[in-house]
Amino acid sequence: MRAAVLAAYIIPALLVFALSFADLASLLALLEIDLARSQGEAIHATLYGQSLASVGLPALQLKLFTQSDPRPKVRVLHYMGTNFGMTGVETFILQLTAAQKRRGLTPSILMDLHNRQDVREIAGGYGIAVHDLPDRNSAARLLPWKLGTAVLRAQRIGAIYRLLKSNDVLHIQAVGLSCLDGFIAAAMAGADVVVTHHGTLSWFAPQRDLLAEITFWIEKRTASTIVMPYKAALAELISEGVPADRSRVIPFCVDEELFAEGRHAASQSGFTLVLVARMVLGKGHLELLWALSKLSPRYPQLRAMFIGDGPTRGQIEGEIDRLGLRQIVECRGKVDHREVPALMRSAQVIVLPTYEPGEMYPVSLLEGMALGLPAIGTRWAGIPDIIDDGVTGVIVEPKDEASLVRAIERFVADPSFLAQSRDGALARIRSRFTATIVADSYADLYREAMSSRTPYLTSHHIRIRPPRCLA
Numbered sequence: 001m002r003a004a005v006l007a008a009y010i011i012p013a014l015l016v017f018a019l020s021f022a023d024l025a026s027l028l029a030l031l032e033i034d035l036a037r038s039q040g041e042a043i044h045a046t047l048y049g050q051s052l053a054s055v056g057l058p059a060l061q062l063k064l065f066t067q068s069d070p071r072p073k074v075r076v077l078h079y080m081g082t083n084f085g086m087t088g089v090e091t092f093i094l095q096l097t098a099a100q101k102r103r104g105l106t107p108s109i110l111m112d113l114h115n116r117q118d119v120r121e122i123a124g125g126y127g128i129a130v131h132d133l134p135d136r137n138s139a140a141r142l143l144p145w146k147l148g149t150a151v152l153r154a155q156r157i158g159a160i161y162r163l164l165k166s167n168d169v170l171h172i173q174a175v176g177l178s179c180l181d182g183f184i185a186a187a188m189a190g191a192d193v194v195v196t197h198h199g200t201l202s203w204f205a206p207q208r209d210l211l212a213e214i215t216f217w218i219e220k221r222t223a224s225t226i227v228m229p230y231k232a233a234l235a236e237l238i239s240e241g242v243p244a245d246r247s248r249v250i251p252f253c254v255d256e257e258l259f260a261e262g263r264h265a266a267s268q269s270g271f272t273l274v275l276v277a278r279m280v281l282g283k284g285h286l287e288l289l290w291a292l293s294k295l296s297p298r299y300p301q302l303r304a305m306f307i308g309d310g311p312t313r314g315q316i317e318g319e320i321d322r323l324g325l326r327q328i329v330e331c332r333g334k335v336d337h338r339e340v341p342a343l344m345r346s347a348q349v350i351v352l353p354t355y356e357p358g359e360m361y362p363v364s365l366l367e368g369m370a371l372g373l374p375a376i377g378t379r380w381a382g383i384p385d386i387i388d389d390g391v392t393g394v395i396v397e398p399k400d401e402a403s404l405v406r407a408i409e410r411f412v413a414d415p416s417f418l419a420q421s422r423d424g425a426l427a428r429i430r431s432r433f434t435a436t437i438v439a440d441s442y443a444d445l446y447r448e449a450m451s452s453r454t455p456y457l458t459s460h461h462i463r464i465r466p467p468r469c470l471a
Helices: 002-031 039-047 086-100 117-125 144-164 179-187 201-207 210-222 231-239 285-295 314-324 337-344 363-370 400-414 413-433 435-451
Strands: 061-064 075-080 107-109 130-133 170-176 193-198 225-228 245-250 271-276 304-307 329-333 348-351 375-380 393-396 462-465
Touching: 075 086, 075 144, 086 107, 086 170, 086 210, 086 231, 086 363, 107 144, 117 130, 117 337, 144 179, 170 179, 170 393, 170 435, 179 193, 179 210, 179 375, 193 435, 201 210, 201 231, 225 231, 225 337, 225 435, 231 245, 271 285, 271 337, 271 363, 271 400, 285 304, 285 400, 304 337, 314 329, 337 363, 348 400, 363 375, 363 413, 393 400, 393 413, 400 413, 413 435
Parallel strands: 075 107, 075 170, 107 130, 170 193, 193 225, 225 245, 271 304, 271 348, 304 329, 348 375, 375 393
Antiparallel strands: 061 462
C-alpha cells in the first residue's frame, strides 16, 4: 500500500517540482537575486521603497503588491478531482461561481470534463473560464498501470500549479477525502486553500485507505478553512481532528436570478409533483410511484414529473407501466440545467424521498423552494436543515411510503397549507440560501485566508519594475 502511495502521489510531486524548478531558476536569473544575500535586507528595502542597490542588491526594484480597495478582487480556482458525471456538486459549483462573478470575484473551474460538457457551456455563458484536467493519454496508456497513474498525477499537479500562478485561492470541492494533488500543487504555488466537503465521513468510511488518510492529514494541517453545509456533518469532521477554529458551516445555495420566483396559481386541471434527481438507487422514485398509485384514485388531478436520467431509468419506467401510471407520470430525462426552472414552475410541490447513502444537501430542494414550491423530503443527511417541517414543507421518514402518502395528501387537500408553505419556502431561501449570500460568505473566507498569509515574497505579493535605465 505504501508503495502505491509513492507511485500515485509522492513521485509525481517530485517530478513536478523538478519541472517547475526551471521556472523558478529562470525567475531568479531574471531578477539577478543572490539567494545568499540577506532576505531581511531585501524586504526592508521593499517596504520603504528603496532600491535594492541601496542594500547591496541589483538595481531592480520590487514593490509589495498593495491594493487600495479594502476588499480586493479575489481570483479563485474551483477544483474538483473526482468525476461521477453531472451531479448536484457541479450544479452547486456553477451557481456559486455565477454569483461570485456578479459580486466582483474572478472565479474559474478546473475538473475532468468527460461527461460534463454542460459545465463548460453553462459557465462560459457567465464568462467563467473552465479548464479540463489532463486525462490518461495514449502515451500513459502504454505504460504499466501504476507508472501511467504516476505520470497522470504529475500532469494534474502541474496543471493545477500553473493555474494557481494566476489565482489567489484554491477552492477544493471534495467528494470524500480526495484531491491530494490539489493540496500538493497549492503548497508548491504558495496558494491558500479552502475546502468544501460534498460527502460525510461516515459515508466515505468504507473507502478510507492509506491514501485517503494521508490526504485528510494534510488537509487538516494546510487548509485555511474547511466547510460543511450543515452542523452535524461539521461536528463529525471536528470529532476527527479538524480544528474548530478553522471550520465553518456554509450551506449550499441556489442562484436566485436563474431560479427567480414565478408566482402562479395552482392549475385547475392538475396538481403536479416534481422530482429532480439522477435516477439511481435510493433517490425515492419507486417510493413516490407507490404513493401515487394509492392517491390517484382519490385525486385524479394528481400528476408527477421526473427530471433526470441514470442507470435505474429502465426499472423506473417499468414500474410506471406496472402500476398503470403512464398517463400521470412524465419522465423528462436529462435536461439542460438552464431549462429546469421553467419546468419546475409548472409544479406545485417538489418531492425528494431520498435515502441514497451518498446524499448530502440536495440542491434541487433549494431550487424548488426558490421558485415558491413547498418541499417534501426525508429525514436524511442535511435535508432537515433545508426544510422547516410544517413551515416550508413536510419531512417524512426514509422508506416510509405511508407517511409520504399523508404528506402529499396534506398539500393536495389543504390549499391554505399549500399557500402558507409556499410563503415559508420563499422566505427561508431568501434569508439564507441565495447564491449571493453564500458567495459573500466564501469571499470573506478567501480574504481572511489571504490577509493571514505568512509574509514571504511570492509572485502574488510583488510587482516587478524594470531598472530605470530600461523604463
